Amino acid sequence: MSARRWVLAGLLLALAAVPPLAAWLNEPFYLDLLRRVMIFAIAAVSLNLILGYGGMVSFGHAAYLGIGAYAVGVLGYYGIDSGWLQWAVAIGASALVALAIGAISLRTSGIYFIMITLAFTQMLYYLGISIEEYGGDDGMRLKLRSQFAGLIDLDHPAAFYYLVLAILAASLLLVDRLVNSRFGLALQAARSNEARSRAIGFSPYPYRLAAFVIAGAMCGLAGALLVNHTAYLTPDFMNWTRSGELMFMVILGGVATSAGPLLGAAAFLLLEDFLSGTTLLPKAWLADHWQLYLGAILVLVVLFARRGLAGLIPGRHE
Amino acid sequence: MDLVLIAEQALNGLQLGVMLFLLAAGLTLVFGIMNLVNLAHGSLYMVGAYLSVAFTQWTGSWFAGAVLAFAGTLVVGMAVELVALRRLYERDHLAQVLATFGLILFFNELIAIVWGRSAIFSSFPDALAGHVAFPGGLVYPVYRLVIIGAGLAVAVLLWYVVQRTRLGMLIRAGASNRAMVAALGVNIRLLYTLVFGFGAALAGLAGVLAGPVYAVQPGMGEQILIQVFVVIVIGGIGSIRGAFLGALLVGMVDTLGRAFLKPMLATVLSAPAADTAGPALASMLIYVLMAVVLALRPEGLFPARGGA
Amino acid sequence: MNSPLLEVLGLHKSFGALVATDAVDFDVREGETHAVIGPNGAGKTTFIKQLAGELRPDAGRIRFAGEDITALPAPQRSHRGLARSFQITSIYPDFSALENVALAVQAHSGHSFRFWGRARADASLTGPALGFLKEVNLQDRAGTVAANLSHGEQRQLEIAMALATRPRLLLLDEPVAGMGAEESQRMVELLRTLKGEKTMVLVEHDMDAVFTLADRISVLVYGRIVATGAPAEIRANAEVQRAYLGEEA
Numbered sequence: 001m002s003a004r005r006w007v008l009a010g011l012l013l014a015l016a017a018v019p020p021l022a023a024w025l026n027e028p029f030y031l032d033l034l035r036r037v038m039i040f041a042i043a044a045v046s047l048n049l050i051l052g053y054g055g056m057v058s059f060g061h062a063a064y065l066g067i068g069a070y071a072v073g074v075l076g077y078y079g080i081d082s083g084w085l086q087w088a089v090a091i092g093a094s095a096l097v098a099l100a101i102g103a104i105s106l107r108t109s110g111i112y113f114i115m116i117t118l119a120f121t122q123m124l125y126y127l128g129i130s131i132e133e134y135g136g137d138d139g140m141r142l143k144l145r146s147q148f149a150g151l152i153d154l155d156h157p158a159a160f161y162y163l164v165l166a167i168l169a170a171s172l173l174l175v176d177r178l179v180n181s182r183f184g185l186a187l188q189a190a191r192s193n194e195a196r197s198r199a200i201g202f203s204p205y206p207y208r209l210a211a212f213v214i215a216g217a218m219c220g221l222a223g224a225l226l227v228n229h230t231a232y233l234t235p236d237f238m239n240w241t242r243s244g245e246l247m248f249m250v251i252l253g254g255v256a257t258s259a260g261p262l263l264g265a266a267a268f269l270l271l272e273d274f275l276s277g278t279t280l281l282p283k284a285w286l287a288d289h290w291q292l293y294l295g296a297i298l299v300l301v302v303l304f305a306r307r308g309l310a311g312l313i314p315g316r317h318e
Numbered sequence: 319m320d321l322v323l324i325a326e327q328a329l330n331g332l333q334l335g336v337m338l339f340l341l342a343a344g345l346t347l348v349f350g351i352m353n354l355v356n357l358a359h360g361s362l363y364m365v366g367a368y369l370s371v372a373f374t375q376w377t378g379s380w381f382a383g384a385v386l387a388f389a390g391t392l393v394v395g396m397a398v399e400l401v402a403l404r405r406l407y408e409r410d411h412l413a414q415v416l417a418t419f420g421l422i423l424f425f426n427e428l429i430a431i432v433w434g435r436s437a438i439f440s441s442f443p444d445a446l447a448g449h450v451a452f453p454g455g456l457v458y459p460v461y462r463l464v465i466i467g468a469g470l471a472v473a474v475l476l477w478y479v480v481q482r483t484r485l486g487m488l489i490r491a492g493a494s495n496r497a498m499v500a501a502l503g504v505n506i507r508l509l510y511t512l513v514f515g516f517g518a519a520l521a522g523l524a525g526v527l528a529g530p531v532y533a534v535q536p537g538m539g540e541q542i543l544i545q546v547f548v549v550i551v552i553g554g555i556g557s558i559r560g561a562f563l564g565a566l567l568v569g570m571v572d573t574l575g576r577a578f579l580k581p582m583l584a585t586v587l588s589a590p591a592a593d594t595a596g597p598a599l600a601s602m603l604i605y606v607l608m609a610v611v612l613a614l615r616p617e618g619l620f621p622a623r624g625g626a
Numbered sequence: 627m628n629s630p631l632l633e634v635l636g637l638h639k640s641f642g643a644l645v646a647t648d649a650v651d652f653d654v655r656e657g658e659t660h661a662v663i664g665p666n667g668a669g670k671t672t673f674i675k676q677l678a679g680e681l682r683p684d685a686g687r688i689r690f691a692g693e694d695i696t697a698l699p700a701p702q703r704s705h706r707g708l709a710r711s712f713q714i715t716s717i718y719p720d721f722s723a724l725e726n727v728a729l730a731v732q733a734h735s736g737h738s739f740r741f742w743g744r745a746r747a748d749a750s751l752t753g754p755a756l757g758f759l760k761e762v763n764l765q766d767r768a769g770t771v772a773a774n775l776s777h778g779e780q781r782q783l784e785i786a787m788a789l790a791t792r793p794r795l796l797l798l799d800e801p802v803a804g805m806g807a808e809e810s811q812r813m814v815e816l817l818r819t820l821k822g823e824k825t826m827v828l829v830e831h832d833m834d835a836v837f838t839l840a841d842r843i844s845v846l847v848y849g850r851i852v853a854t855g856a857p858a859e860i861r862a863n864a865e866v867q868r869a870y871l872g873e874e875a
Contacts, residue, residue, distance in 0.1 A: 057412045104609055108616050111349055111555060114411060115547040116612065122544045123605035130598040182745040186738040189729050192718045199678065199712075200791055201704035201733035210739065240544070244419040251416055292427035298420030302413050303405055 004313050008172070008259040011266075015165055019158040031157055037269050038164045039225045044249040044261035045171045046218035051247065052255035053179050054211050055191030057114050059243050060101065060121030064094040064216045066128060066238025068223020073233045074134060076142055083146030083154070087224045094220025095213050097124075102212035106205055121240055128235030139234030146228055154228050164225055168262070171218060176258055178214070187211055188256075248298055254310030263309040271297070322456045327577040328570070333462045333531075335569025336469025340524035341542065342549045342561040343476060344517020350556020350622050351489065352510050354403065355411050357418035359546070360539025361425040362398075362518045366391040366525025367534045368429055371440050380443030384526045388519060391526075395518020399511055407510070426536040437533035465527050472520065473562055480558055489513065490622070545572070548604050552611045554618025563619065568604050575603040629692065631656040631825050632677070632795055637686035639672060639849075646672040647683065648849035654795070659821050661828040661836045664846035665869060670829045671713050673846065674799045677827065678710045679703045691794065704733070709793035711784040713800045713829075719773035723764055723783055726772050727755035730790035755790065762786045762816055778809035785816065796826045802835055814838055837861075845869065 015034060022031040043065060050056045071090035080086065105116045129137050145154040154160045178184050190197045190204035197204055227233045236242065245268065253264025275290035305311075345359045369390040374383030402421065406414045441447070446461045480486035488509060491499050500506050532538065549568045553560025580596025587595065611619065630653035639647040646669040654660045664670055675681040677688060679700035688696045695703055704710075718726050728751040732738060735751065745751060759765045762782045767775060772783060781801060788796055801817065802810040814835045820826065821839060830836050836843065837857050844854040847869045853860060860866055 051412070057415060059415065104612060108612065111353075111355055111411060112551055112612075112616070112618075114355060114415060115551050116608070119544060119548050119551070119605055119608060123602050126601035127598055130601050131594065133594065178741055180744045180746065181742055182732055182738040182740040182748075184741075185725075185729060185732065185745045189718060189721075192720055193716060195680070195712075196716045196718060196787075197729075197733075198680075198700040199704060199710050199716075200730040200787060201701050202729075202738070203699070203701040207738065240540070241419075241423075244416070247412070248416055248419070251412065255412075289427050289431055291423045292431070295420045295423030295425075295427065298423065299402060299417050302409075302417040302420065303402075306413075 004257060004259050004310060007313055008262065011259070011262055012165070012169055015168075016162075019161050023158075028157065031161055033269070033273060035157075035161045035164055035229060037266050038161075038168045038262075039222055039229055040246070040249065040269060041262045041265035042164075042168050042171050042225070043219050043222040043246055044253065044265045045168075045175055046215040046222065047246050048250050048253075048255065048257075048261045049175050049178065049218075050208075050211050050215045051250055052257070052260065053184065053191065054187050054208060056106070056208060056212065057247075058105075058117045058212070059114050059240065059247070060117035060119075061215070061219060061246050062238045062240070062242035063101075063121040063124045064098065064219035064238075065223035065226060065242065066124060066233075066235065067094045067097055068220035068225075069227035069233040069237050070128065070134070070223075071220070072146060072224045072227050073140060073142060076144060076146075077134065077140070081144045081147045083148040086146050087221065090220045090224035091217045094223070095217040098213045098216025099209070102209045102216075106208050106212065118240055118243070121238055121243060125235050125238050125240070128238065135234070137235065139232065139236070142227060142231045142233065145231065146224070160228070164229075167221065167225065172258060172262075174218075178211075183207060183210070248301075252301060252305075252308055254308030257308075257310040259313070260308055260310040267309060322454060323577075325452075325454070325456050326458060327574055329458055329462065329466070330577075331570035331573035332566065333465050333469075333569070334573055335566040336466050336473075337524050337528065338542070338546055338549050338569055339469055339562050339565035340472060340520045340527075341546045342553070342565050343472075343558055344520040345546055346550045346553070346556055346558065346561045347489065347513050348517050349550065351513055352407055354407060355414040355418065356403070357415060357543065358398070358421040358425065359517070359521055360541075360543035361422055362391055362395050362521040362539075363525040363528070363542065364425065364429060364534075364536070364539040365394050366522030367529045367538065368433060368438075368525075369522075370526040370529050371438055371534060374440070374443075380445075387526045388522050391522025392515055392519045395522070396511060396515045399514045399518075403514070422540065426539075430536045433536075435536055437535040440529045440534060442530045461530060465531070468523070468527060472523070476558055485512070545604065548608045550618075551608055552618060554621035556622030557618070557620045560618055560620035560622070568607070571607055572600075572604050575600040579603070630654055631691060632827070633687075633689040634677070635687045635689070637673075637676060637683050637688065639669075639676060639681065639683050645849050647676065647686075650686070650846075650849070650851055652844060652851065652854075654825055654827055656794075656825050657822055658841045659826045659828060659839050661830060661840035661843045662846055663830060663833075663836055663843060667848075668846040669849040670846055671799060672849075674710070674713075674797055674827070674829055678708065678797055704791055704793075707792075707794035708797065709788035709791045709795070710797040711781070711788050711799060711801055713803060715777070715780045715784065717772045717780055717783055717787070720771065722769050722771055723759060723775060723779075723786075724752060724755050724768040726783055727758050727786050727790050728752050730787040731755050731758075734791050758786045758790045761789060763812070778805050778813070781805065781813065782816070785813075789820075794825060796820070796824050798826060798828045798830075800830055801828070802830065802832050810835065 015038065018034050019031055022028055047061045050058055068090035071093050072086045075086045075089060101120045105113055108116060134140055152159055152163055179188065186202055186207045190202060190207060194204060223237065226237065249264035249268045250261060252267055253260030253262065272294065275293055341359065341363060345356065348354050348356050366387055369387035370383050373386040374380050377383055402417065406417055442461045446464055448460045449457045450460055450463060451457050480489055488499060488504060545568060549561060549564040552567065553564025579600045580592055583596050584592040632654040634650060634652035637647050637650040662670055662673065672681065676683045679698060683696065687694060690706060690708060695706065718729065725746065731751050731754050732745065756765060756768060759768055762785050764779060764782050764786060767779060772780065775783060802813050805813060810832060817839055828839060840857055842854065843857055843860045845852050845860060845866050852869060853863050853866050
């Protein structure tokens, strides 16, 4: 196993140790924070599939966080609390929307593709805002977390935490198998050299579309987890700045690496937390305007730290 | 349908279209010639609006404020190009997207530090505060007519520069084949800086004009930027003509849609259904338009690039 | 088979006012090596791109094995038996030489919607891939990342990838471009072993290579074919000499 995979395994083990540790230190906040990190890591893993390995700069990935969240929220609104049904709809709806958006967007490339994916996400965002029934701009509270009839109680913080950890591990495994399969190689080849791929007989479109749908579905699940985590949803879940944040996590962690998404999500969210001053000593001059520093850091990372955090760990380019 | 209402909304659509054009023209040139995705273009628009408010207060005259703000935005734009964006020309789109996204966060927060987060409502300059009465009963604000006029004037000016001057020729050549222009020995760096400055100035102008009409607040750039993207995708990257026609189309569709879709739906659906569906569909209209255009012509309606 | 394997009729392509391909008629018989030569800017690469499906002609027809492929996209042409090497080396830089060829094998082993199983360790792909590397004498560099191969080795890799798609026709765009004397000789030797087995369209500047390999030569000048014939005829053709000595520096 390469050095990077050891690091990844280590991180997952460390994450598993958090609930008992947090309980012992009597700091439930850390459990909450790291659960949030893991949920975004799942979203980042899905984005890494299409962006890192597939080379598709999709600026609309946050849309699926929104769709997943709204699937849970809207069904709950109408009294359907079954987690099985809600999460199935979250995944299914996200897959369908990804199919629709991908089918159109993937016919374009380069700058067009970036702008189109962005535009479609904004369309969904505005749609979310305009539906007053589900809270419009303000969003709505989740009356009940997704119910799993005795199997697991999401209101129990540690139980929910371990569920998220399990899903994260499963996502990492799934993406790992995918990118190393024939499908994954065809996808990576299309990213590496599209003209060459076409010349040897690969049509990139079907593979890209399939990857797009898989990534959308996975992110939809992350959305369902997110809304259960916050117990509250707003159209902001699918705001384009959210998409930008997801992309930043992927690039910060290191594109097309297995450890990258988790490292990126952790670094980003912990940095955000640190800068907005919620855990550490109050830093008024830092806290209020943390976006200033975040923006500057983002620019600097992009300009000067190309291979991301995973690039700091020795290992073959995966 | 009330003809006066239609005429009024059509003029509003034209005004929005012209604003979108001012923003789209600069952005599409930067996309086409430098192959640079610049999300921070909206920030320049915002800078223009804020500088206009500040300079107007400082000088007491809207016109003086406008000129200073225009110049100020140009300076800010070129400074940003020199310091940050230059390094991005060689990088891939993902890097450009993220770096300029970082710039957006930075600028939004910078503005918020100086001016606060709440929206500023600036008033029309006195000289332009009146209304014009048209035959038929339409009464329309002078200021909005000025915006339309200014935008059309810029369109004519741009047409002239692009079609009739040497600089314009380089721009057209660069938009359709960047490598060739570099190979011809043209000072590429200078050309890039000029083009970027051009675009920044137009964005600043749009910001100056926007002040009294739209709310001036941090983040105002991003709201309109997405619409500008739609314009460029529809019009074709690198094409000023595409930007103009795309902008008018989008401006019209969006404005008329928001004004008339709900009442139109109300004739076939129940009132509460139309109440929900109307605004929801209206907000999606321009994206549907974009999807349709792309399905038929993936390169946009008037792409600048031809051949291979 | 009497009719040509590849038949081009009235092919025409212009970029604005520039006519790159001017009513070109061209044919290649099965087993033949047909070279296309011409001064710089004659439109040779544009021609190859149209044959390969990378560029759409404005007018004219391309027929391959009796089928009209003018509108067929490049990947489908590959599946019909057309393979191509690029003038400017185009390989997968971050994959190893073996993986490069294995991808070509994979592309022709049915669809790639297989989501499980590690493809890099799949013997049904790597076995044949190694075989094709052996054919071009690159088997010792199988594990090397393609970006780290020498220029000549990369061009050999391109040939291996083309062969891995089991083509009936090879479109070779300046295979010895940028190679030193020794490397060129090796490439020409390699192509000579393929001669007869594979049908080849060879675009080249290197006259030694052309006269060694070609059964027939067509001369392209300003997008038009000014002469077609056996090497000896072409060598003696006055118009061709004028085109070369007159135009080329």
